[in-house]
Amino acid sequence: MSLESRLLDTLQPWRTAPRWCVAFSGGLDSTVLLHLLVRLSSREKLPPINVIHVHHGLQPAADGWPAHCRSICQTLGIELQVVRVQVQAGPSLESAARAARYTAFSDCLNTAEVLFTGQHRDDQAETLVFRLLRGAGVRGLAGMPVVRALGDGWLVRPLLDIGRGELEAYARVQGLNWVEDPSNQCTGHARNFLRHRVMPVLRQRWPRAVENMARTATHLGEAQQLLNELAEIDLREARQQGRYQWLPMPKLSLSSLALLSPARQRNALRYWLVDLTALPDSDHWAGWDALRDANPDAAPVWRLAAGELHKGDGCIWWLSGPWLTTVAGSVDWPQPDTDLHLPDNGLLRLSGDAGEGALQVRYRQGGESLSIPGRGRRDLKRLLNEAGMPGFVRSRLPLLFLNGELVAVANLPQFDAQALSLHWSPPADARFELIGSFE
Numbered sequence: 001m002s003l004e005s006r007l008l009d010t011l012q013p014w015r016t017a018p019r020w021c022v023a024f025s026g027g028l029d030s031t032v033l034l035h036l037l038v039r040l041s042s043r044e045k046l047p048p049i050n051v052i053h054v055h056h057g058l059q060p061a062a063d064g065w066p067a068h069c070r071s072i073c074q075t076l077g078i079e080l081q082v083v084r085v086q087v088q089a090g091p092s093l094e095s096a097a098r099a100a101r102y103t104a105f106s107d108c109l110n111t112a113e114v115l116f117t118g119q120h121r122d123d124q125a126e127t128l129v130f131r132l133l134r135g136a137g138v139r140g141l142a143g144m145p146v147v148r149a150l151g152d153g154w155l156v157r158p159l160l161d162i163g164r165g166e167l168e169a170y171a172r173v174q175g176l177n178w179v180e181d182p183s184n185q186c187t188g189h190a191r192n193f194l195r196h197r198v199m200p201v202l203r204q205r206w207p208r209a210v211e212n213m214a215r216t217a218t219h220l221g222e223a224q225q226l227l228n229e230l231a232e233i234d235l236r237e238a239r240q241q242g243r244y245q246w247l248p249m250p251k252l253s254l255s256s257l258a259l260l261s262p263a264r265q266r267n268a269l270r271y272w273l274v275d276l277t278a279l280p281d282s283d284h285w286a287g288w289d290a291l292r293d294a295n296p297d298a299a300p301v302w303r304l305a306a307g308e309l310h311k312g313d314g315c316i317w318w319l320s321g322p323w324l325t326t327v328a329g330s331v332d333w334p335q336p337d338t339d340l341h342l343p344d345n346g347l348l349r350l351s352g353d354a355g356e357g358a359l360q361v362r363y364r365q366g367g368e369s370l371s372i373p374g375r376g377r378r379d380l381k382r383l384l385n386e387a388g389m390p391g392f393v394r395s396r397l398p399l400l401f402l403n404g405e406l407v408a409v410a411n412l413p414q415f416d417a418q419a420l421s422l423h424w425s426p427p428a429d430a431r432f433e434l435i436g437s438f439e
């Protein structure tokens with residue numbers, strides 16, 4: 001089967017997309033991809049194609065690539081969009097450039113549009129070996145997926161099943177020109193070392209090494225899918241429990257998780273955390289063990305790259321950085337029959353009759369107390385402890401004062417029976433205090 005027909009087969013699910021974008025670096029892989037797509041669209045009814053080249057401005061050799069890409073696109077009769085990105089300096093310039101590139105790709109995608117990139121089977125095999133050497137688990141060893149969500153659209157790698165040799169042969173037969181990135185020759189980079197020094201040796205001894213490795217990645221991709229399905233089952237219960245469903249942060253019930261074997265706990269957590277933060281390569285589960293096994297009055301914290309996990313009300317809570325945006329001061333509420341918008345802190349609704357006088361919303365300072373019908377005067381801190389209100393919420397919790405006296409506390413369950421109830425809907429993107437303790 002020709003390269004063109006195989007590509008068309010792979011593209012079948014994407015033929016109804018509103019637009020196709022091609023990530024065109026000017027290198028061999030994306031040059032072949034672009035050429036094949038343009039040829040196919042001259043004989044098939046395909047979505048309109050647009051081409052994007054990202055200019056990182058990191059090496060002098062790359063300054064000529066936008067012009068090269070433009071001239072190829074002119075020959076093919078399609079438009080090119082060149083996006084210049086600012087790469088943030090950091091420990092790895094390569095991964096910073098990659099992050100900037102994928103942000104640019106994501107920004108250029110509208111709903112349901114598809115971005116194609118040119119990674120091929122040899123890239124997949126390299127990815128597998130690279131990750132194996134870093135001690136990756138099933139998810140990592142599944143390699144690059146053919147398709148994944150990107151921004152409002154999709155990222156698709158339609159050449160993942162095709163070897164580099166085949167792409168090169170096509171480029172030669174078609175007389176295509178492409179640029180060579182000089183940094184790809186530098187074997188100081190782990191990825192290049194694998195490509196130039198390790199893979200050739202493996203291929204020499206095992207001619208089908210690359211195909212077989214790519215097959216292994218596919219097997220592991222399927223295994224990961226099963227693990228994801230198991231995690232979905234295991235998380236179903238854990239997501240539903242806990243009294244504080246109105247709080248917007250992701251949370252899981254510890255008692256549900258504790259019923260699972262340790263390996264299933266880790267699988268469920270890995271799955272749950274995948275959209276929230278990157279997990280470190282090294283063994284990091286001590287943080288989870290500490291969180292799970294801490295006694296009820298301890299305030300353990302499991303710190304991860306993009307935020308922290310805290311314990312409260314029998315749940316673990318994901319609090320993403322940056323730290324708390326402080327809400328402070330007081331807000332007058334002259335018309336308590338209408339909802340009150342709290343600056344930076346969502347919406348408040350009062351039901352019941354607060355009585356005559358000046359109503360004001362304030363936040364905790366410490367030392368407040370409250371009169372509860374039938375229970376006398378109670379210390380607010382104790383009430384919050386009894387209610388299991390997680391510590392990190394407390395500094396944001398709206399308190400209602402009538403003529404300077406505390407009369408209601410937002411969303412405190414045991415006050416529901418009271419005539420006066422104060423309902424607070426925190427903003428969906430609220431930042432809560434990360435350095436709070438479960439008092």
Ligand SMILES: Nc1ncnc2c1ncn2[C@@H]1O[C@H](COP(=O)(O)OP(=O)(O)OP(=O)(O)O)[C@@H](O)[C@H]1O
Nearest residue numbers: 023024025029030052053054055098116117118119
């Ligand atoms: N500067 C660029 N502009 C547009 N597209 C690019 C650029 N660089 C890379 N790409 C796209 O990404 C594909 C893969 O390139 P490369 O292997 O260099 O990137 P990568 O970020 O290491 O990819 P991955 O880590 O996903 O394998 C290219 O075939 C091309 O489609």
